[in-house]
Amino acid sequence: MAITITKLAAMKAAGEKIATLTAYDSSFAHLFDDAGIDALLIGDSLGMVVQGHSSTLPVNVDDIAYHTQAVARGCKNALILADMPFMSMPSLEKTLLNAATLMRAGANMVKIEGGQWLCETIQALVERAVPVCVHMGLTPQSVHLFGGYKVQGRSAQQAADFIAQAKAVEKAGAQLLVVECVPASLGKALSEALTIPVIGIGAGAQTDGQILVMHDMLGITPGKLPKFAKNYMAQANSIPDAIGQYIQEVRQGSFPSSEHIFNE
Ligand SMILES: Nc1nc(=O)c2c([nH]1)NC[C@@H]1CN(c3ccc(C(=O)N[C@@H](CCC(=O)O)C(=O)O)cc3)CN21
Numbered sequence: 001m002a003i004t005i006t007k008l009a010a011m012k013a014a015g016e017k018i019a020t021l022t023a024y025d026s027s028f029a030h031l032f033d034d035a036g037i038d039a040l041l042i043g044d045s046l047g048m049v050v051q052g053h054s055s056t057l058p059v060n061v062d063d064i065a066y067h068t069q070a071v072a073r074g075c076k077n078a079l080i081l082a083d084m085p086f087m088s089m090p091s092l093e094k095t096l097l098n099a100a101t102l103m104r105a106g107a108n109m110v111k112i113e114g115g116q117w118l119c120e121t122i123q124a125l126v127e128r129a130v131p132v133c134v135h136m137g138l139t140p141q142s143v144h145l146f147g148g149y150k151v152q153g154r155s156a157q158q159a160a161d162f163i164a165q166a167k168a169v170e171k172a173g174a175q176l177l178v179v180e181c182v183p184a185s186l187g188k189a190l191s192e193a194l195t196i197p198v199i200g201i202g203a204g205a206q207t208d209g210q211i212l213v214m215h216d217m218l219g220i221t222p223g224k225l226p227k228f229a230k231n232y233m234a235q236a237n238s239i240p241d242a243i244g245q246y247i248q249e250v251r252q253g254s255f256p257s258s259e260h261i262f263n264e
């Protein structure tokens with residue numbers, strides 16, 4: 001049965017972990033979907049793992065729309081999320097038109113990087129029937145502002161600030177939160193503070209679900225993997241086997257284990 005945002009909220013309420021991955025093409029989307037993945041994200045990480053850039057900044061809306069169409073064709077059940085890429089929200093009007101492009105390409109929800117400042121945007125999107133996921137913590141489009149891909153929310157003050165901002169975006173109408181590269185304690189606190197599901201990547205084991213970049217999970221990312229990623233091909237003898245193990249470990253709560261977690 002097709003997975004909806006209502007189903008993800010019910011999974012959180014029932015204490016069932018949500019297993020998600022990125023996907024960029026139809027063949028992998030089909031494999032992930034068959035394995036029972038809950039949601040697939042057409043991430044702007046495609047700029048790095050598909051296009052070969054060293055950041056996500058070169059990705060544009062048409063790139064995400066193209067890959068969203070491909071993923072949607074391969075996918076029967078998973079909820080499809082599409083990233084709004086760098087500078088796709090320069091004004092409210094352009095934000096709405098860009099979100100419409102991604103929804104028409106097959107997305108069920110758009111993901112936007114930021115915090116409290118997004119509240120007006122979230123409200124405008126939701127009023128026009130575009131479901132919104134907010135991405136907080138290490139937001140890769142801000143890599144030049146942060147001075148690198150660094151763990152965020154390490155101080156008590158930053159952690160409290162993230163929680164306040166997350167509550168504000170939930171109140172504005174966001175229905176899902178992705179939190180990236182924060183101490184495990186903050187991932188847990190965010191999941192407890194919010195009613196909407198919180199999907200973590202490098203945010204510890206106590207979020208409502210997990211996401212990984214598919215290339216990291218399959219061990220085909222060039223160079224060093226981020227600390228939070230796990231290569232499931234190291235213990236599998238086929239790609240479907242690796243996908244199945246990832247989903248099973250997320251559902252059981254055994255991924256991420258301590259070596260894939262940041263502490264304060
Ligand atoms: N292959 C891939 N995987 C990802 O998870 C990913 C992308 N690409 N591209 C877009 C962003 C960039 N991301 C990244 C990239 C590097 C680190 C990283 O190296 N982090 C350090 C933490 C350093 C610290 O302790 O502050 C690490 O050791 O993992 C984290 C997130 C996450 N996203």
Ligand SMILES: CC(C)C(=O)C(=O)O
Pocket residue numbers: 022041042043044045046083135178180201211212213
């Ligand atoms: C890493 C995930 C959350 C993402 O935003 C992406 O793949 O672009």
Ligand SMILES: [Mg+2]
Pocket residue numbers: 043044045056083140
């Ligand atoms: Mg992204």
